[in-house]
Amino acid sequence: MKTVKNIASKSEDITQWYTDVCLKAELMDYASTKGFIVYRPDGYSLWEEIKNYLDKRFKDLGVRNVYLPSLIPMSLLNKEKDHIKGFAPECAVITRGGNKTLQEEMVVRPTSETLFCDHFKDILHSYNELPILYNQWCSVVRWEKTTRPFLRGSEFLWQEGHTLHKDENEARAFALSILRIYSELGRNLLAIPFVIGEKSASEKFAGAVSTYCIEALMPDGQALQCGTTHYLGTGFSKAYDIKYTNKDNQIEYPHYTSWGVSTRLLGALIMVHGDDNGLVLPPKVAPTQVVIIPVKAESDPNILKTCKELYETLKKDNIRVILDDSNKTPGWKFSQYEMKGVPLRIEIGPKDIFNSSCMASIRYSYEKKILPLENISKTVFDLLSDIQEKMYQKANELLTSKIFECHNREEIDKVLKNHEGFAKIISSEDEAEDEQYMKEKYSATPRVIPFNQIMFQEEDSITGKKGKKVIYYARAY
Amino acid sequence: MKTVKNIASKSEDITQWYTDVCLKAELMDYASTKGFIVYRPDGYSLWEEIKNYLDKRFKDLGVRNVYLPSLIPMSLLNKEKDHIKGFAPECAVITRGGNKTLQEEMVVRPTSETLFCDHFKDILHSYNELPILYNQWCSVVRWEKTTRPFLRGSEFLWQEGHTLHKDENEARAFALSILRIYSELGRNLLAIPFVIGEKSASEKFAGAVSTYCIEALMPDGQALQCGTTHYLGTGFSKAYDIKYTNKDNQIEYPHYTSWGVSTRLLGALIMVHGDDNGLVLPPKVAPTQVVIIPVKAESDPNILKTCKELYETLKKDNIRVILDDSNKTPGWKFSQYEMKGVPLRIEIGPKDIFNSSCMASIRYSYEKKILPLENISKTVFDLLSDIQEKMYQKANELLTSKIFECHNREEIDKVLKNHEGFAKIISSEDEAEDEQYMKEKYSATPRVIPFNQIMFQEEDSITGKKGKKVIYYARAY
Secondary structure, rough: OOOOOOOOOOOHHHHHHHHHHHOOOOOOEOOOOOEEEEEEEHHHHHHHHHHHHHHHHHHHHHOOOOEEOOEHHHHHHHHHHHHHHHHHHHHHHEEOOOOOOEEEEHHHEOOOOOHHHHEEEHOHHHHHHHEEEEEEEEEEEOOOOOEEEEOOOOOOEEEEEEEEOOOOOHHHHHHHHHHHHHHHHHHHHOOOOOEEEEOOOHOOOOOOOOOEEEEOOOOOEEEEEEOOOOOOOOHHHOOOOOOOOOOOOEEEEEEEEEEEEHHHHHHHHHHHEEEEOOOOOOOOOOOOEEEEEOOOHOOOOHHHHHHHHHHHHHHOOOOEEOOOOOOOOOHHHHHHHHOOOOOEEEOHHHHHHHEEEEEEEEOOOOOEEEEEOOHHHHHHHHHHHHHHHEEEEEEEEHHHHHHOOOOOOOHHHHHHHHHOOOOEEEEEEOHHHHHHHHHHOOOEEEEEEEEOOOOOOEEEOOOOOEEEEEEEEEEEE | OOOOOOOOOOOHHHHHHHHHHHOOOOOEEEEOOOOOEOOOOOHHHHHHHHHHHHHHHHHHOOEEEEEEOOOHHHHHHOOOOOHHHHHHHOOOEEEEEEOOOEEEEEEEEOOOHHHHHHHHHHHHHHHHHHHHHEEEEEEEOOOOOOOOOEEEOOOOEEEEEEEEEOOOOHHHHHHHHHHHHHHHHHHHOOOOOOOOEEOOHHHHOOOOOOEEEEEOOOOOEEEEEEEEEEEEEHHHHHOOOOEEOOOOOOEEEOOOEEEEEEEEHHHHHHHHOOOOOEEEOOOOOOOEEEEEOOOOOOHHHHHHHHHHHHHHHHHHHOOEEOOOOOOOOOOHHHHHHHOOOOOOOEEEOHHHHHHOOEEEOOOOOOOOEEEEOHHHHHHHHHHHHHHHHHHHHHHHHHHHHHHOOOOOHHHHHHHHOOOOOOOEEEOOHHOOOOOOOHHHHHHHHEEEEEEEOOOOOOOOOOOOOEEEEEEEEEOOO
């Protein structure tokens, strides 16, 4: 089955395989700015699809887009103590501007809570201006020592939502409604299943009361945090003096939420679906959904003619299609578009002309199907929908099979020693003891406290103390 | 006619008026980062409409979006000498990252030619990969001493296109096809007419062979450069060692174009159409196209009911509509939505219910029309189209009336002394002498050498030497 040269095997060396795919599927390139990457057209268009999906969903909730400065004065960043403690070590610092030493240093935004707070302070006055629902599409810079394309880099693209609400209930409900949208993004667009829940105290966002998250599992058994929403309480409001007059003419502090997903999702997409022949893309997010390849075109002029007609038909019906009629060999083309993860390849050769049909190859399953050319758009459209759904089912079965209920240390050892997946354990009130054990022995961290809390035993899986909640542990990217 | 308090008069103090409108129409707010602004929802959505229009037009030409780093290592920026000379004085410089002093300083991108070159060098090998047509939506930072919202700021949003071509003809033709799209953006979306042509040597982009531009005229007689496209020749290719093998297996350097428009267009939009009551927006770009206001709603429950039905009807038919049924007075609401520039206001009061009609007020002309409620979406849609077209005609007549053919120094003096508009002059081969005269006497610069070159006299309008070309001069923002 392996036809593409020069990429590592996914099962044998997933780290090398991942880098190979990122580069050879032309999703990215390394930049001269150390730790930064170039998002090439096929990589960036994955992000554009995610953006289109989310932007519409956010706007349906009444969220409006804004744009705040990319640079933050140091004094502004310093106002919320937990926040600065979390981000200061990762900052890029500007000390000169316009050939002069700055009186006050600035940082390139690592996240924008402080700027949003500063703006909210100016514009919020009265209860009838609430809720304020803002979002920003931008990039952020966080200095990283070791980087990997999309998964961890000194700059990434993301959206960051920032909202103000009249009370805790409304704010938490809003943070959860965004979490649902993130989860549906996985379900409907990326064909990636997530475990959904809350973060433990140790893994919360710097300055948050609660952090909710979507967490995916990679084929190497390591977890990948794919999106978070935070309920920040009134801590930021108080630190930045954001207040308003309520109905009874009293001063109150609004409740804050922030939330984001980033181009890290591209890393999940590559990891979850890819195989030894390269990238495998779900149709809804693929820049090219169908590639048409003429076979033995020199034997009959009708072959190329039929390919062109097919191309025009599919294009007219809004299927993202390309026709490769270059003089490269069909074998080279097959490998090339497999590498690029195109969900459906259609070949037309002499026999197909005779039968008024074409040969379709499904990227993710390597299945082949003969399709009649009559009514082809409908057939292809249905086939792409079917591929989308089955890719999700396949990924979901894998995830489910890699969540292991662990009743004791032995069972945890089996799961985490060889990175089998999520160790689902019962934890006592005191999480710290469990966390230390997991960290020292397996470099594993608590990934998520799932909303679905079914206590499968009474006692803590590690200490035997009285159990309190279910937590998923794994090593994480 | 003046009902809004607290904004300056446009004719009496356009500078103060402009700032008032930017703030009070809630397009922007000042940020704590000095020289930077917050793009508020109604301001940002203007940019989103521009982006949607251009992104589609670019993609129809085969352009693909990418994203390159926001930071540039100093050594990379330094490779093209003219380019660095032009941009170095405006750079924000990063000297620390991740709590460490950087071995090599970086700048926040002021423009991305150097990064694109560095990437092109990696990916271009053969003639059959040409043309390469890339675009990037991002922000850039250029340190400015004096700033004005949208018109000049230390950070602005823009798109920057970067393309490689096999020869000069193709590259120049491409740069011109983008210029045409920019011009049509003005014609079709912003209702802003431009003068179109080439920049003189002194006003070219740092590193360009030729710069083409669209130039608008503001009501105070000053010119505003609204977009540029550059033919960069092979200078950048050579400086950054970008080369390819042609059909005859010889090494060649590709021909480069770059091009961009920015949020400066929002400044033009405000200036060109606004009046003493605030912002005036062309319907196609307005975040809210129609506002419905109930009048004397307390007198008849059918008034609010009819307003709600009208709202639902227009919304269903994809008209961007809001209903303001708050308990503020109709007078307050009229002023408020005039300030925000909503193109069409619809009032429904007792008489309208009786007549099954509504009262429409057109923002730009203050005309009022009684519209039957039957078939209202079609009526409103046609009215909005009519407003869009007439706003363009009005702006175009004004522009045309402010371009003055100047045969001699006296005529130039009449135009430029009182900032009447563009002084259209005949210039000799030696542009420098004219430029110096215009700069010293009027602080005016050559804005554009129009494509439409009709020599209206033989001799240079300033020196009397043998004339060579038509140039438009004005003071510029």
